[in-house]
Every structure is written in C-alpha cells, then in structure tokens.
Amino acid sequence: MSDTVESVIVAIDGPSGTGKSSTSRAVAAALGLSYLDTGAQYRAITWWMISNGVDVQDPAAIATAAAKPAIVSGTDPANPTITVDGVDVTGPIRTPEVTSKVSAVSAVPEVRARITELQRSIASSAATGIVVEGRDIGTTVLPDADLKIFLTASPEARAARRSGELKGTDVAATKEALVKRDAADSSRKTSPLAKADDAVEVDTTDLTLEQVIECVVTLVEERRCATENTENTEKPAAR
Numbered sequence: 001m002s003d004t005v006e007s008v009i010v011a012i013d014g015p016s017g018t019g020k021s022s023t024s025r026a027v028a029a030a031l032g033l034s035y036l037d038t039g040a041q042y043r044a045i046t047w048w049m050i051s052n053g054v055d056v057q058d059p060a061a062i063a064t065a066a067a068k069p070a071i072v073s074g075t076d077p078a079n080p081t082i083t084v085d086g087v088d089v090t091g092p093i094r095t096p097e098v099t100s101k102v103s104a105v106s107a108v109p110e111v112r113a114r115i116t117e118l119q120r121s122i123a124s125s126a127a128t129g130i131v132v133e134g135r136d137i138g139t140t141v142l143p144d145a146d147l148k149i150f151l152t153a154s155p156e157a158r159a160a161r162r163s164g165e166l167k168g169t170d171v172a173a174t175k176e177a178l179v180k181r182d183a184a185d186s187s188r189k190t191s192p193l194a195k196a197d198d199a200v201e202v203d204t205t206d207l208t209l210e211q212v213i214e215c216v217v218t219l220v221e222e223r224r225c226a227t228e229n230t231e232n233t234e235k236p237a238a239r
C-alpha cells in the first residue's frame with residue numbers, strides 16, 4: 001500500500017439550503033482538503049454590479065462589466081474568505097438585495113465563463129485536494145471530479161433551516177423565495193443547476209448535519225480506497 005494520500009477533488013451540488021456549505025466545509029476540514037464556495041463568488045460579482053450601478057436586468061451591461069472586478073477566494077475551510085478589488089465582502093454578499101439579484105447576474109454567459117475559469121484554476125492548484133460546492137460543479141466546472149455528490153431536501157425542511165438561521169423570518173416567505181431562486185437557477189440556458197449523471201444523490205431531509213457529514217466523509221474515503229486499489233493492481237509486481 002502507498003504511504004502518500006492521493007489528492008482528491010470532490011464536487012458537491014444541490015439547490016439552496018440543502019446543506020452544501022456546512023457539509024463541504026466540515027468534510028474539507030476533516031480530511032485536510034481545501035474548500036471553495038462558488039456561490040460566494042457569484043454573490044461577489046453581483047455585489048460589485050450593484051455597487052457600481054450596473055443594471056442587473058440588463059444582460060448586455062453585465063456581460064460588458066464581467067471582467068472588471070478582481071475576485072479572490074481564500075480556501076481554508078476554517079476561515080473561507082472572499083474579497084472584491086481587495087475589499088472583504090464576506091458580510092455584504094449575504095444581504096437580501098444580493099440574494100434576490102444573484103440568479104439574474106449568474107445567468108449571464110460571460111459571468112459564468114469568467115467565474116468557471118477562476119474555479120478551475122483554484123481547484124487545480126489545491127495541493128491535497130478540494131471540496132468545491134455550487135450548482136454546476138459536477139456537470140460543468142469539474143466534470144472529471146473524483147466524487148460528485150448531489151444534496152437534496154424538501155422545500156419545507158430547507159425553509160425551516162434558513163428561517164432558523166435568519167431569526168424572525170417567515171418560513172412561508174422563505175420557502176417561496178428559495179423555490180423561486182431554484183427555479184431561476186435550474187432553468188437558465190448556461191450550465192443550470194443540475195445533478196450530474198454520475199453523482200451520488202443524498203436526501204438530507206431527515207438527516208442531521210452530522211449524519212450528512214459522516215456520509216460524505218465515508219463516500220470520499222471509499223473513493224480513495226477504490227482508486228488506490230486500482231492503481232496497485234495496475235502497477236507491475238515489485239521484484
């Protein structure tokens with residue numbers, strides 16, 4: 001058996017509130033991998049468009065500006081960071097205004113091309129491997145990922161989770177907003193939210209976060225063992 005652990009690329013996709021960020025961060029921390037929140041990158045470019053007066057209902061204006069902001073993502077799962085033109089936007093990208101406009105901005109092909117290139121570059125430079133979470137990671141960004149997971153959960157469970165996070169928000173209104181965002185993300189022409197054919201689907205509705213993390217860690221370890229066994233079988237016997 002080899003002493004070195006192979007680098008591993010894990011893609012985690014799914015609709016809003018299914019637990020992608022919480023699960024991906026914890027799995028990356030447990031396995032010593034980097035972590036990339038691609039939703040934060042789309043939120044960051046949306047924040048820049050709003051801050052610079054670009055009309056988010058005008059795809060041509062968004063396309064023209066898409067290359068302008070410098071977006072930098074820190075990939076330590078213990079402290080993921082995101083800056084735009086050197087400004088820390090961790091808080092500002094989570095406002096209701098950004099959340100309501102991010103689907104329109106992220107549907108523009110020039111935005112997707114720019115952010116996808118950035119994501120591939122970050123993934124390819126992660127020394128021990130990376131957990132990348134989003135909507136199109138398994139289908140478009142990293143189609144050769146070692147493991148693809150697609151998280152799901154009922155809209156009711158997802159709305160209850162989000163309302164618990166944003167204290168005092170109405171569960172019915174939260175559910176309506178997330179279903180609307182999922183519909184927009186799933187129906188756009190360029191790399192919509194979708195499950196890759198070879199992804200493992202995990203329904204988290206009745207699972208605790210700890211159970212989901214354990215399930216994904218086990219899937220990564222199984223995949224690593226399978227890869228290692230294949231490599232050992234293919235190598236000529238030592239003399």
Ligand SMILES: Nc1ncnc2c1ncn2[C@@H]1O[C@H](COP(=O)(O)OP(=O)(O)OP(=O)(O)O)[C@@H](O)[C@H]1O
Pocket residue numbers: 014015016017018019020021022023039161162165204207208209210212
């Ligand atoms: N299995 C679970 N059981 C209960 N709560 C959960 C579970 N998974 C995640 N949560 C909670 O649900 C909320 C949303 O989780 P998270 O942000 O990880 O989802 P997400 O899929 O990344 O959402 P988005 O795509 O909108 O960013 C968080 O408060 C998180 O702690």
Ligand SMILES: Nc1ccn([C@H]2C[C@H](O)[C@@H](COP(=O)(O)O)O2)c(=O)n1
Pocket residue numbers: 016038039040042043102103106133134135136137181185
């Ligand atoms: N790979 C991705 C990741 C995210 N988006 C878009 C669509 C989402 O509504 C939005 C915000 O993501 P979140 O922070 O809620 O995970 O970003 C995308 O199109 N592709």
